[in-house]
Amino acid sequence: MQQKEERNKKLKLILAAVLLMICCGLGFTTWRLYQRKIRSEESAAAWNASDTGKEGTEEEFGTVHDTVTYQGKTYKRNTYVKAILCMGVDRDENLTEEQQAGSGGQSDGVFVIAQDSASDTVKILAIPRDTMTKIVLTDISGNILAADTQHLTLAYAYGDGRELSCEYMEKAVTELLGGLKIDGYAAISMKALGVINDAVGGVTVTIDDEGLESRDPAFRYGETITLKGDQAESYIRYRDITKSQTALTRLERQKHFIEAFSESMRRTAAEKDGFILDLLDQITPYMVTDLTKDQLLDMGMAFLKSSQTLGDEDIMTLPGEGVVAEVYDEYIPDLEKTQEMVLDLFYRIEE
């Protein structure tokens, strides 16, 4: 009897200890989440208060600077490193027709390629779509209202869905990257993803998001599959919009796709003569670009000839932090670290 009581007492003590540990754990997690929320709110508030943290008149918006002074040193643009702005537009059609201002589509994928023509290598700067920066805002008739802080992705929407949209994006990216001149742009409709994917015989990826299976039953978590046709679009575009910051996890997935695609492209090009030219012909209706066919061809050939294998170290994300703002997710760029990254990619110290 006494033994039973002692056993019960022991059991109660253990139970109490476990409960205490759970409570402590929950308390700590809640405290951490709360602190994180406070930090995010403070960060967003500071950003909003500083109005992008940049001074300047509207006329100066998007101005190109060939030389940059940073921490007492003067940097000059490396002319052999080209900056090519690539945009993935969320339109389920080709990009041949102009759209009403505001309906041009959003640029869900924003990448600046640093193409080093001396070494035939590339590095890619991925810019989150929700990056808060100055963009051109217009009314429904396309009249420019102002350059104001908004999500970068909207810069495309306020144009005409074609060249004007690209120019608005170009200006916004130049502004964001401290006056970096964009040497060329190419916007591509997400509808072209299947075409591009199939042209290289399918891109092989590993499914690293459990939610993807809801989009396609073949996307089982942890499995490695070769994407076929529209699966490429599903894989690249999927995100759970009811959850915060899923645009950032999707961006990581897009980076993996780029790495895998570049390998498939190189393999296919080795097997098929005129592959790049054929690919360009196929995607032309889905693309808006200010680069000539020859320029695109040269870029493609340069990459294929290069011994570079695109890896994580070659694709970097704009420094910054995703915050949960009042209405929409925002990505607040770290302008100082961004400047350092841009200088490293595109500039050299002036002698």
Next chain:
Amino acid sequence: MRKKAVMAAMVVTLALAQSTAAFASGSSSSRSVVVQATNTANTLGKSGNEATIGDTRVTFVQGEKDAVAGLPEATANIITSINKGAELSTLKTGLDLTGYKSLNGTRAVMTYKAGTKIEKTGDVKMDFYVPNLVDGLGTVQVLFYNNMTGRWQLLQPNAIDTKTKMLTVTLPNSGTISVVYKK
């Protein structure tokens, strides 16, 4: 204090975007948001396209055709013209819209008794997220086609915040809205 709390609870954010293909940027966050969108890529908001404000359920009508369903042909034509960026003063709204321009396209808003499909009237105060709401627009108002009276009206916003891009306005009942400005 209580009144303030009730008012705050009544306010719901409705993202009001450009043109007929409504859009507002990306990922939803903490605030109750209702967004009209014509394609899935632009569908945002944890609460989808409707919200309950007090005893009123507010919804955006989806799709261009449904947004003008049941309206007089002349009204539907005006709505189409607004969404194409037409000069507002040339439209036969019965209002003097000289100098006014549309910031964005129209939205058909329906107001129902909460938890029912019964349409109701009665003031509803709403917050709209207007992505291109900036300083220096001059007079900002809401052009409203009143489904009950069959007439166009200019509504004075209760509040405008260009920092947060929020516009607050009180709607009397179901209708079609567009934010307009005049410099």
